[in-house]
Amino acid sequence: MTLHRFQPRRYHSTIGSHEPELRIGDGDTVATTTIDAGGRDRNGDVVAQGGNPQTGPFFVDGAEPGDVLAVTFDRLTPNRPSGYTGTVLAENVVDPIHVRTLPASRLLSWAVDVEAGTVRPQDVETQEGSSFAVPDSLRRLTLPLAPMVGCFGVAPQRGEAISTATSGRHGGNMDYRGFSAGVTVYLPVSVSGALFHIGDGHAVQGDGEIVGTGIEISFDVEFTCRVRRGRSITWPRGENADWIFAVGNARPLDQALQHATSEMVRWLEEDHGLDATAASILMGQAVHYDVGNVFDPAYTVVCRMSKELLGSLR
Amino acid sequence: MTLHRFQPRRYHSTIGSHEPELRIGDGDTVATTTIDAGGRDRNGDVVAQGGNPQTGPFFVDGAEPGDVLAVTFDRLTPNRPSGYTGTVLAENVVDPIHVRTLPASRLLSWAVDVEAGTVRPQDVETQEGSSFAVPDSLRRLTLPLAPMVGCFGVAPQRGEAISTATSGRHGGNMDYRGFSAGVTVYLPVSVSGALFHIGDGHAVQGDGEIVGTGIEISFDVEFTCRVRRGRSITWPRGENADWIFAVGNARPLDQALQHATSEMVRWLEEDHGLDATAASILMGQAVHYDVGNVFDPAYTVVCRMSKELLGSLR
Amino acid sequence: MTLHRFQPRRYHSTIGSHEPELRIGDGDTVATTTIDAGGRDRNGDVVAQGGNPQTGPFFVDGAEPGDVLAVTFDRLTPNRPSGYTGTVLAENVVDPIHVRTLPASRLLSWAVDVEAGTVRPQDVETQEGSSFAVPDSLRRLTLPLAPMVGCFGVAPQRGEAISTATSGRHGGNMDYRGFSAGVTVYLPVSVSGALFHIGDGHAVQGDGEIVGTGIEISFDVEFTCRVRRGRSITWPRGENADWIFAVGNARPLDQALQHATSEMVRWLEEDHGLDATAASILMGQAVHYDVGNVFDPAYTVVCRMSKELLGSLR
């Protein structure tokens, strides 16, 4: 149960079987930092090429192919006072004919106040060098801070190195607002040590990441890794205080939803004593779906079930 | 502001320019009943062919093509003590290979207690004549009653008569759990009188209607119709105490989401003083998506925005 | 085996259970005309509202629900010297970001020479009143005449009246270039008399109808209707000298392809003596797919098998 304080020296734009940056024990905690999607650190300095650069990978002792890596996000906190977003809806989230009327996208700066727990758009120049004035109609806009991590995962199988632009069974760029502090995520281990990567923090994000960004910012993160031996899963899973959830990553959304739904069925069958019919009956009247992202190459759909409801069945 | 008590004499399995069953004034309220998706009434008697038979249509004085019909669901209450559901996930909501393991679907009866506000699966024979025992693992299952209406709409344009199995710009079989009492829905009027239809009540339904049914039951309904002249919309909209929402109906989910997103942009532009960029910025960090149904020929996605947040901008 | 010469008096913009325009016997032939997609006749006069107005319906004696109507297109010939097309790719057939660069769409006129068997773009004003000059780069463009019918079908079930903008199990606006003279199409009968409709002739069309039109023109048509009793099918089918083919209509293309593939399996099983495995083996190495349209609300995919190959198995 060691706490490792780790200072990243390099970043990866794929999730793959890269040389481990740190080796940790089963149950250990790592306190480290992530840089923003554009490669800027807590000081606003560019320290890596953009595209969701990842901190890690972390080699977890004892994790072997066929196991599950459980990662609890103990802390996800922005570590600088401003982030940025796109300003125009992605072309793929509106009706094709609607694209004809979309303005050009710029970058907008947001003031992020961790103490106050708020974010607000601001007129200052973005770190990317373009200035964009806050529209008058949004001068009073304040949103509650809701930090989440956009991209994390473990090395995929067969030597793949998968771009941090996209996602799959290994995790990746899922951009789901539910990946917040307090959540434990479960990932299918494909290589010895699992090789966990993490990056792409958002101070806030709407469902779908439909302007192509959340409020992109660097983070202080703390997470704890545990190995669940012989507990094979197919797609990422997670849980928080109230819900268990399964994650599907694919295009179209229909296929992402199929992956998430099938994974939830397997979970209910394996761990909750329901057969295929009982799982169907329950899910049919009690399931919730969330849209993770509809911007990245693979979209993300989450299938949720209430832990209180599941507990009431026993 | 008349209250019309209306006893249906016939039902329709399409939403179209059928002979009006009742003519009402702008602002009038109708108290009537709907039968369940299989055509059974409050007594369990089959009074119409199955497939979401609709009560109505109701001709609303003053509604003309290009207007909007606003319908407030004042009351949606099951009017009998039992409903039924399917027992197996629909083939299209799981991974294709997963279909190979699905059992055959049956019908399950549910006890619906309006007073207690609960629903519970029960062993009694279903009204459809097949008996299906509650799985032991679900013997303790109780869900809170959450009535909603699966299918409603107005006559579409150009003489179409659209099956109540599906949905479109006119409304139809959207099976969205958010269509509950207290909601006002907005529908684009295509013919004189709008010709509002309603049916297919569910005592409870999970997101997606993934077993092909909610808890199907007959309803006592009360709704109030108002005409908004010259307020053209493209897709159904709605609002409740906390949210405004836009509805897209299509396959795949991606296209349904595009319709809903574009409709929300138009709404924010037209009624909330935001231009395309401001609407994008706000939606990007604050939008919510719901999955209505992923079972019917057209799927349904809902795009929601907080009324409190919109109010805070002024 | 009567030949009926029929002069249309009205046109329909839905395919549904409309009052029959003509009653014919099983095996009879009808010689009639169709107007273009915009409602213009052989003289260029607007005689109906646009949107693929249909000639018919024709009531075929003896056709009952559960039967199949076989319609042979004996003759499909443009009956005026010019047609028109759109000039810009539909927004939904290019990458979403590509839509930002699409110019506005106009109408372009094409000279149609039935004798010579050619079509060529021309500078004359279109019948729709806008003039559009042939781009210099296309001054030498000549395409071989290849007439086909974009939209036809029979009344759907349960009282539906389906817009001629779209398609389904009943047929409809499939815009498949393979629906040319010499083809026999098979349609599932849902109402007494089948109620066959036809319209929307194209002098030429590329795969997909990706500018939203073929070369839209009025036709002289001749077709022969035969009833196949008790030969239930689920989706439209067809055959020509070389191929049998099954048609799926849906979005996305994936689902249209699933419909077409499943229909071909059923055909091989029922009529060609193959079981599920033999049909799979054969189709796996010998099937062809065509893209009908990717413009209309429902897309169209065609699954083809060689008649020579099927014959060689016996």
Place this chain on the structure above:
Amino acid sequence: MTLHRFQPRRYHSTIGSHEPELRIGDGDTVATTTIDAGGRDRNGDVVAQGGNPQTGPFFVDGAEPGDVLAVTFDRLTPNRPSGYTGTVLAENVVDPIHVRTLPASRLLSWAVDVEAGTVRPQDVETQEGSSFAVPDSLRRLTLPLAPMVGCFGVAPQRGEAISTATSGRHGGNMDYRGFSAGVTVYLPVSVSGALFHIGDGHAVQGDGEIVGTGIEISFDVEFTCRVRRGRSITWPRGENADWIFAVGNARPLDQALQHATSEMVRWLEEDHGLDATAASILMGQAVHYDVGNVFDPAYTVVCRMSKELLGSLR
């Protein structure tokens, strides 16, 4: 213009920036072999793990990021007398409800006679060890030999190593029957030397690869690599004697078609002197689409234009 005779020593199950196996000059030809999708060589021996193992990569002198690598398939010839296929349609190519009736898939052996130019199913045990009798209904089945290569590509950008199960802008597992001898393919170069990989030969394949395989077999291959400097492309392209074609890889098919269509527009604009409108007009009435595969994680759609037609415009 050297001819390199190359004997592979290892194979890759990703396409990525692997150590080059051979360095060749711009314009050089390589004569080598590929093993089948299951990792078996010309003798039927397993020499690599299954999953479309690739021969290569080949480093082509002078190829730099932003260039195009042109590869002409001079020869693609099966080098052993038998291949194998699956026997059941993939679950994703039929209607979801149809999956319930699919039998289990086996492996079927096919006799491949290069001299005679034919393939025929046969009763002998497959190399994979399971025997499967030819269904009686297919005892007379003979198909013409039509060799094609299922998977090839160049190293993708940003250090990705992409599984040979799937495809993308770099090429990959496209399973398009049009990739046959005589074709020249064009691939976007992302790394120095391009790093060309090739494997997964099929003696025959139907459109879509809908049983999950073509007739899988090892090949003798000969191909010539040329660098086109500064000729940036986005998606793979190709040409044969009669057609130029652009390839899109994605799910759903709709998106693959969008990629292919946009790529063809760019081609016509850049190399054929057409502006966006002229390209649209021409494609609208003359384009062809082919379905590559609908089995792999990314589907493949090909957009074709006639070279004779393009030549006639000048």
